[in-house]
Amino acid sequence: MEANKIKGESKSIVLSNGVELTYCERGETHTEIMVCGAFYFHTAMPLVEKLAERYHVYGIVMRFDGEASEKNADGTIHWGRQWGKDIYDFVQSMGIKRFHYFGKCHGTVPGWYFVKEHPEMLLSFSSFFLAPHVRPQNSNHWFELLSGNDTTEMMRVAMKKPEGLKAKMEEMAAIGDNASNPAIPQYAASPEKLWESKEKCEKALKTLSVPIGYLFGSEDPLFDDYLDSNLFAIRNTKGAHTVILEGERHLMELDEPDRVVREVFSFIDGI
Incomplete structure (x- = not known):
């Protein structure tokens, strides 16, 4: 059980295939459900708590080990799927x-x-700070920062408020070194890999039926690393709602959780 990846009360469930998933549950009095997936829920818990003011929220830890049914042609695990x-x-x-x-x-x-x-199961999808990448990558600043040795510099670029650094460092100490896992760069920033090709992903964006909300920060290095893909998604995702927040960085859920949640609610209210 990966309870250390959740700050506060956590639960677990054993699925029919024997895999155990750790999750948090908030806002149980609400009838409308929101599901969130993440590698961990520490500095993101204020955001979860604010979402739970309106929804029954399940925050599910995305794992890196155990039995897997989703495989690539070479037998390796397709962690995205x-x-x-x-x-x-x-x-x-x-x-x-x-x-x-x-x-x-x-x-x-x-x-x-x-x-x-x-898609029939989704009432809406808030795809924040990330869209499928169907155009060539512009740069690799974010993952260079992640793989570097200067954690303080990475955090400085990732967040606006210096006081957030202590909380983020405590989070990293609690969860361990996720950045060394090859699933991070291979699948974590690449939702387009769920499709057989970028062309099929592009077609899906132009024809999908699920309400999609995009949110980006203007000073997020990951936004610039995939600038062409992000602009394509903004312009070509059928019916998409898009907001770019001036001055926000990649860890805006830590800097401005209220602002992030307001955008979630605004998007859903406009559907």
Whole structure:
């Protein structure tokens, strides 16, 4: 059980395939459900708590090990699809039929899995700080920062408020070194890999039926790393709602959780 990846009360469930998933549950008095996937819920918990003021929120930890049914042709695990399949199995086990999905960065990948495989289950999808990448990458600043040795510099670029650094460092100490896992760069920033080709992903963006909300920060290095793809998604995702917040960086859920949640609610209210 990966309880250390959740700050506060956590639960677990054993799926029919024997895999154990750790999750948090907030806002149980609400009837409308929102599902969130993430590698961990520490500095993101204020955001979860604010979402739970309006929704019954399930925050599910995306795993890196255990039994896997989603494989590549060479037999290796397709973690992008596996994260989506895990959450599908979770909502099935819970008897959840339809829900809103919220994902931030890597947490968007299961949402895109549902867009592709089970769109009828999604009431809406808040795909924040990340869109599928169907155009060539512009730069690699974000992952260079992640793989570097200067954690303080990476955090400075990632957040506006210096006081957030202490909380982020405490989070990293609690969860361990996720950045060394090859699933991080290979699948976490690449929801387009859920499709057989970028061309098929592009076609899906232009024809999808799920309400999609995009949010980006103007000073997020990951936004610039995939600038051409992000602009393409903004302009070509059918019916998309898009907001670019001036001055916000990649960890805006830590800097400005209220601002992020306001954009979630604004998007859903406008559907």
